[in-house]
Amino acid sequence: METNRLAPGAVLLAGALWGSMGIFVRRYNAYGLDSLQIVGIRAAGTALVLFLYLMAADRELLKIKIRDIWCFLGTGLCSIVFFNYCYFKTIVLTDLSVAAVMLYTAPSMVMLMSAVLFGERFTIKKGISLVLAFGGCVLVTGIIGNHVQLSAAGILFGLGSGFGYALYSIFSRYALERGYHSLTISFYTFLIAAVAVLPFVKPDIIGQVVFDGPGNLFFTVAFALVSTVIPYFVYTWGLQYVENGQASILASVEPVVATILGILLFGESLSFMEAAGVVLVLLSIVLCNKG
Secondary structure, three states: OOOOOOHHHHHHHHHHHHOOHHHHHHHHHHOOOOHHHHHHHHHHHHHHHHHHHHHHHOHHHHOOOHHHHHHHHHHHHHHHHHHHHHHHHHHHHOOHHHHHHHHOOHHHHHHHHHHHHHOOOOOHHHHHHHHHHHHHHHHHHOOOOOOOOOOHHHHHHHHHHHHHHHHHHHHHHHHHHOOOOHHHHHHHHHHHHHHHHHHHOOHHHHHHHHOOOHHHHHHHHHHHHHHHHHHHHHHHHHOOOOOHHHHHHHOOHHHHHHHHHHHHHHOOOOOHHHHHHHHHHHHHHHHHOOO
16 A cells, blocks of 8 residues: 555644534524434535535536446445434434444444455454544543443434445545545535435424524535544545554544534533543554654
């Protein structure tokens, strides 16, 4: 695999931007939109922004081969739609903290699948980084010390969310190996996701919120750019130079950023256990990125 010194930083940036998603989600929730409707806004807004950009900048990047469409069905349906569906079902069936922890089983799944499919080596350093990252995510979510509701269905859907989350790295790798640009991958991922989701989310209600004045329209464009277009572009680009397993650990900075933003913007408190979780995630990133 080629090397690029900027690639780990690009993956970290992606994780940090994903961690900002709560800022946008809270505003849409205030308008009465549910989680799946927010996914619809995210997918459709991202696809539209990328389409307009590619039409103006390089239309060649819109071309794909029919025989490769399975790569984009994988990133769009099997990853984005499937992981969101499972994640939201987990939230309904159990506590939010449990759902978040189950989602962060994804790095271990990425490492396992990448070892089998792409021959990536599972090293001791990766193993330690993985344990630190997962342990940190457990502490950051605040699951320890709380009385949580667990069920077989909740656990299965939780594991499904982690599996779906992991599949983006896998299918993106296949698309990259077929010569597709990261912008092409991102566009078709969210176009397919939007087409799959929008029929189930009452698009007329979404339209009323999005077009309720120029402020909301600008906010929706910012949502697409900050939470999706930029992070998925830099993450997919980084996958060209960083192994899937390493990238999944680096992206674990997401809950750390979400926690910090919650403190700074919404006055949320930080417990000792959560602070320890932040430290563990940061240590895992440093160890994973150490030469």
